[in-house]
Amino acid sequence: KAGVTQTPRYLIKTRGQQVTLSCSPISGHRSVSWYQQTPGQGLQFLFEYFSETQRNKGNFPGRFSGRQFSNSRSEMNVSTLELGDSALYLCASGTEGSRSTEAFFGQGTRLTVV
């Protein structure tokens, strides 16, 4: 069974640009969550999607957005990139949004903003 796949693995962007990250969940999983990991703030929840609907959102500015497609694949977008957006972005998928008790994580996308 394939795991959670995140693309790309590494990304370098310039301040002011925008970026789109992709996450393909485990087959059959309908819940996808996104997290940002930085040395200073640790692992922080961005948002969760279930069946194409955003169920929860963390405390991030509106520059961070996401969506989920009918095949459960998810994308997150960051507009007007800032240096502080440099981080490891992790995606997790679960079996069901309200009852998922185990999140399977991908290897992440490491974003560097210069």
Next chain:
Amino acid sequence: AQKVTQAQTEISVVEKEDVTLDCVYETRDTTYYLFWYKQPPSGELVFLIRRNSFDEQNEISGRYSWNFQKSTSSFNFTITASQVVDSAVYFCALSEAQTSYGKLTFGQGTILTVHP
């Protein structure tokens, strides 16, 4: 609001020593799950264990064991006879029924280094 605290930032041990990683949590919800994840240098978070708020039975799995105590809001993790391959960052996490099980609140992580 929920909160997870891992007071130990870094732990260094010699191979074959036992090591305990501490985790204290805060939540107002009565139904919640606690997790431990391991993050090796590759970056992927590897699931180790899940425990729900109604099950305080402690668990042993090979060299790993977990001690869940609701009275002290703690969920500690012990590695017996540590090995070099155990070197990683370990995260304790909490999810609540009232928000969503899909939203995990993580502790700051404990960097474990096992020396040969």
